[in-house]
Amino acid sequence: MSLEYSITYKAENTYENWVHDAYWQFLIIPQLNRSQEFVEVDFRNSINAINEHSINGYGFQTIRIHPKKKFKSISFIARFKLLKKDINPFDFEPEQDHEAAYKTIEALEFRVNHAIFLKTTPFTAVPSKKLNLYTFNKEYSIFENLQHLNRWTSEHLLFKTDVTDVYSTLDEVLQKRQGVCQDFTHLFCALARLNGIPTRYISGYLHQGNGYFGDSQMHAWAEAYIPKIGWVGFDPTNNILANSNHIKVAHGKDFKDCSALKGIVYSIGTNKTRHSVEVQSTDQ
Amino acid sequence: MLARVANNLFWMGRYIERSEHIARYLNVNYFSSLDAPNELSQSRQFVLRSMLFMIGDPENDSSVNLNEGEILYKIGLDPDYSFSILNNVKAARENANSARDLISTELYESINKFYHFVCNYNVETYKKSGLYDFTVNVTEMTAILRGKMRGTLLHDEIYAIIMMGLNIERAMQIIRIINAKYNDALEAQGSYGDTFGNSFEWTTLLKCAESYDMMRRFYKKTPTSISTLEFLILNPNCPRSVMNSLNQVYKHIKVLDPSKKYNKESTAFLVGKVRAEYEYKFIREIEQDIQTFIENILKSLSEISEKMEKEFFNY
Amino acid sequence: MENIENQIFSSYQRNPLLFDEIFDQGGEVKDVYAKLFKLYGEHSINDYVKLNDKAKASFFNQGITFQVYGENETKEKIFPFDLFPRIIDPQEWKVIENGSIQRSKALNSFLWDIYHDKKILKQGIVPIDLINSSVNYLDQMIGVDPPGGIYNHISGTDIIKHNDGQYYVLEDNIRCPSGVSYVICNRTALKRALFGVFNHYQTHTVTNYAENLLELLETVKPKGVDSPNVVVITPGMYNSAFYEHSYLAKTMGVELVEGRDLFVENDFVYMKTIRGPEKVDVIYRRIDDAFIDPLEFRADSALGVPGLFSAYKKGNVTLANAPGTGVADDKAVYTYMPEIIKYYLDEEPILNNVHxxxxxxxxxxxxxxxxxxxxxxxxxxxxxxxxxxxxxxxxxxxxxxxxxxxxxxxxxxxxxxIMSLSVHPTYIDDSESFEQRHIDLRTFTILGKDREFVLKGGLTRVALKKGNLVVNSSQGGGSKDTWVLKE
Known part of the structure; x- marks a missing residue:
């Protein structure tokens, strides 16, 4: 069975003074993959600048805009219609041989193949005193350990907006023990990687219930690689596995590789930015 | 050619030409005033005010007593005065630097030598006894630069852009000089019995434009207001005249815009229009209201410059 | 003894512990320098003072200078240039040339591997931690096939001669190695000052660098382009190497652009000309990775071109050198060079690595x-x-x-x-005499598709301070014309 989603992404920028030159790059188009299929993509901006479809350095679909005339305000609206296969997150063969799996992840070949998602980045660096914050129990399978970590993360931090910002690193997050999905995901990634599991940061949309309205933002969760199983999605903010409510846009080492909007604006003075995201499902 | 670099080359041409005219103006006015026929033309205050007027920074307060050393230093070598010859040469070289890959090694080396000459000129020497030496060297070095442009650059669009800058600037500077000397002639009127029409200032004006000898050859008479203005504005064979400069600008814009299509928005069209206007003017017409003429032609020239910027240098 | 009759060398002091390029252990002039030594001996020290001043003026007037920023004013200085050339005989040069090519090729294979299959890492020959910890490794380059398969189109290899008489490589520079324009300037200056000496030696030219660079850059054009439009991109005229950037653009006959002259549309790169946009196919870039595209790398950079990396990733433009090459000129990677050469080329290293x-x-x-x-x-x-x-x-x-x-x-x-750099007689301004000074050599190697070129010359840098081993120009280093003799 498939679910049909309709996603609306809006951004609005206003500037105190004329902007003579600007570039924006949006990383908001849902990824096409095993479980995601497009029906429609529609993107517009308020000053009729050309929307260029391209890819970013990691190969994800982007939309780039470079207006050819000056402006003081610009707004963008994107509408996606998407078919999402109803997936059961537990639909895989559980790991039989724990020991073999742990051996695999320790092997050089595995570490080289997955080097990029085993690396520590500024956003996923655990303070040196807390390197043993979460250690896997090797009597359990990797999947089970990751599930525990997912729960542990969701309990270790308290979800609260406006405590952290997009620049917050883990030492700050661990000290405050509060944050948003970005912080939960960074912590999960960091601790899974410390235990040798390749883990990537996912940005995307979360469907929060039929007919849900509101100025919700983009969501973040993680995917961890388990030998013989592959990439499995964990949402540590909600202590669930990623499921058919999670619509993936892009992945990367951390938030920095996935930020939804990058802009280079040549202007002086202040500016205001507003974003909103709306996800609706139309059951089929 | 890159639009940004074209803009720099255009301005390189303008700054080089500007330095030359300022230097010559200082030289001719200062030295001809030393034995001028009337008292006012001989007066140092009169000459210094004329210099400030010419570079576009007139001293309007008649009670101010200008200091010769200060004014000459300011216009010549003051690094903090944006109109100074020093800063013009610096700007010319800066523009040349950014287009160094496009201009010939020979032209660049000459610009560079010119720059070092001006930058290293001893300020004390200049103030005491160097005015003649300095200004003559500046005018001669710009002549060398023009020679290097003609002789070591391919006569393509790079050359055309530099020459456009040079000629637009020349037309502007000639008009500024006419304006300044016209103003001087008005003020010096009657102070020694000579009339406005036969003022000594007309000879100085011709010398400021390096056109005295040419003019004598052409008219074989002492310069008068009418013959001087006619020669410097309308004579297409005088290489310093406004008409000649407009013809040059027209010739070079045709290299950049060879299209035969009628396009009234193009720079080439505007240049052709301005040129045609002056081609069929006669001097009595201009002389009736010289102030309006000066204002109009300066306006037309700035319009050409602005239009060029939009059409070719927009980046 | 000959050097006593030779008046300009009458006060030359030879430290027997150092390897002197022109005198052997017994104090005799080596064969290859014999003629030159005699010719220079015919001049008095006063002649050198004059020639030296002339050479300086020539650099100054040509504007081959760098800026020194002071409190009140900016001064222009020339790079110190020495009138006594360094000679490299054909046999020695062969080693240097083959060794430079060997290293460049090995590094290119290494780069391809670490951005594709990573075999050398999987086999543990080079430790994975080395790559993981390198800030110069660009994840965005993983799986990208640079046009023609070339990463390090231009390499600068820093080589010294140790007191055992052997050449050793100290460093491979494969980001934006600079200095090649000084090789050519040094030759020009020496010709202007002492053209006569060239009559007695068969020396290889160094002025063919730009034509070779252009030809080789054209071999790595993007797919589907017939005659590529090549440009050089510079950070601008205030960059200390701007002279070199403009020199290369001029001698290749291509445009010298800044980031603001380029823009990307539908993943193709264009430059803004007086006749509108013109497509660009190959960019010889003289700006660092971090600054090439603010949308992909450092967002605060105004030097680059937004969208450039996307155009590159789509294969619509060639960047030389490729992004991410910096990972291979790391100090730590250097120590594995013998292994890297053996692994990819199955050859013994021609030039020594410092153990x-x-x-x-x-x-x-x-x-x-x-x-x-x-x-x-x-x-x-x-x-x-x-x-x-x-x-x-x-x-x-x-x-x-x-x-x-x-x-x-x-x-x-x-x-x-501890390595000891060889020394070479060098004219010293202050003492108005020739003295021993330490030297090194930077060679310039260009890799194209199935072709390579090494400039027969290179930049001999001189540590002008007595006893100093640092030849870098920022620390008071000068340079010499370098002659590679024909066989």
Whole structure:
């Protein structure tokens, strides 16, 4: 069975003074993959600048805009219609041989193949005193350990907006023990990687219930690689596995590789930015 | 050619030409005033005010007593005065630097030598006894630069852009000089019995434009207001005249815009229009209201410059 | 003795512990320098003073200068240039040339591998941690096939001659190596000052660099382009290497652009000309990775072109050198160069690497601890010369401290023998005479698709301060014309 989603992404920028030159790059188009299929993509901006479809350095679909005339305000609206296969997150063969799996992840070949998602980045660096914050129990399978970590993360931090910002690193997050999905995901990634599991940061949309309205933002969760199983999605903010409510846009080492909007604006003075995201499902 | 670099080359041409005219103006006015026929033309205050007027920074307060050393230093070598010859040469070289890959090694080396000459000129020497030496060297070095442009650059669009800058600037500077000397002639009127029409200032004006000898050859008479203005504005064979400069600008814009299509928005069209206007003017017409003429032609020239910027240098 | 009759060398002091390029151990002039030595001897020291001044004026007037920013004014200075050329005979040059090509090719294969299959890492020949910890490794380059399969189109290899008479490579520069324009300027200046001496030697030209660079850049054009439009991109005229950027653009006959002259539309790159946009196919870039595209790398950079990396990734434009090459000219990667050459080319290294002892290996640690006074000890992860101990300059107590540090944390340290750079007679302004000064050599290698070129010459840098081993121009280094003789 498939679910049909309709996603609306809006951004609005206003500037105190004329902007003579600007570039924006949006990383908001849902990824096409095993479980995601497009029906429609529609993107517009308020000053009729050309929307260029391209890819970013990691190969994800982007939309780039470079207006050819000056402006003081610009707004963008994107509408996606998407078919999402109803997936059961537990639909895989559980790991039989724990020991073999742990051996695999320790092997050089595995570490080289997955080097990029085993690396520590500024956003996923655990303070040196807390390197043993979460250690896997090797009597359990990797999947089970990751599930525990997912729960542990969701309990270790308290979800609260406006405590952290997009620049917050883990030492700050661990000290405050509060944050948003970005912080939960960074912590999960960091601790899974410390235990040798390749883990990537996912940005995307979360469907929060039929007919849900509101100025919700983009969501973040993680995917961890388990030998013989592959990439499995964990949402540590909600202590669930990623499921058919999670619509993936892009992945990367951390938030920095996935930020939804990058802009280079040549202007002086202040500016205001507003974003909103709306996800609706139309059951089929 | 890159639009940004074209803009720099255009301005390189303008700054080089500007330095030359300022230097010559200082030289001719200062030295001809030393034995001028009337008292006012001989007066140092009169000459210094004329210099400030010419570079576009007139001293309007008649009670101010200008200091010769200060004014000459300011216009010549003051690094903090944006109109100074020093800063013009610096700007010319800066523009040349950014287009160094496009201009010939020979032209660049000459610009560079010119720059070092001006930058290293001893300020004390200049103030005491160097005015003649300095200004003559500046005018001669710009002549060398023009020679290097003609002789070591391919006569393509790079050359055309530099020459456009040079000629637009020349037309502007000639008009500024006419304006300044016209103003001087008005003020010096009657102070020694000579009339406005036969003022000594007309000879100085011709010398400021390096056109005295040419003019004598052409008219074989002492310069008068009418013959001087006619020669410097309308004579297409005088290489310093406004008409000649407009013809040059027209010739070079045709290299950049060879299209035969009628396009009234193009720079080439505007240049052709301005040129045609002056081609069929006669001097009595201009002389009736010289102030309006000066204002109009300066306006037309700035319009050409602005239009060029939009059409070719927009980046 | 001949050098006593030779008046300009009458006060030349030869330190027998150093390897002198023109005098052998017995103080005799080597064959290859014999004629030159005689010709220079015909001039008086006064002639040199004059010639030296002329050469300086020539650099100054040509604007081959760099800026020194002071409190009140900016001064222009020339790079110190020495009138006595360095000669490299054909046999020695062959070693240098083949060795430079060998290294460049090995590095290129290494780069391809670490951005594709990573075999050398999987086999543990080069440790994965080295790559993981490198800020110059660009994840965005993983799986990208650069046009023509070339990463390091231009390499600058820094080579010295040790007191054993052998050439050693100190460093491979494969980001934006500079200096090639000075090779050509030095030749021009020497010709202007002392053209006569060229009549007595068959010297290879150095002015063919730009034509070769252009030809080789054209071999790595993007797919589907017939005659590529090549440009050079510079950070701008205030960059210290701007002269070189403009020199290269001019001699290749291509445009010299800044980031603001380019823009990307539908993943193709265009430059803004007086006749509108013009497509660009190959960019010889002289700006660092971090600054090439603010949308992909440093967002605060105004030097680059937004969207450039996307255009590159789509294969619509060639960047030379490719992004991410910096990972291979790392100090740590250098120590694995012999292994890298063997692994990819199945050849023995032609040029020596300075031997590196990894303190993480127990037997090597033992040697290091016992021989601190003969070694240079370096921390693996510090950049810019921090934390380096030079054994023969340490006191006894200091040696003990180093021993202790290394034993406590062996993984953190590597050690190398103390290298001694050869010396060359160099005209010294202050003393108005020729004196021994340390020199090195930077060669310039260009890799194209199935083609390569090494400039027959290179930049000989001179440490002008007496006894100084640092030849860098920022630390008062000068340079010499370098003659490679024909066979």
């Amino acid at each position: 590196t002892y990894h303190c993480s290996r127990p037997d090597e640690l033992k040697y290091v601890v016992e021989n601190v006074e003969k070694l240079v000890i370096k921390p693996v992860d510090e950049a810019g010369g921090y934390g380096i101990s030079i054994g023969n300059r340490l006191t006894r107590d200091e040696i003990e401290t180093v021993r202790k540090q290394v034993k406590e944390n062996p993984r953190k340290y590597v050690a190398q023998p």
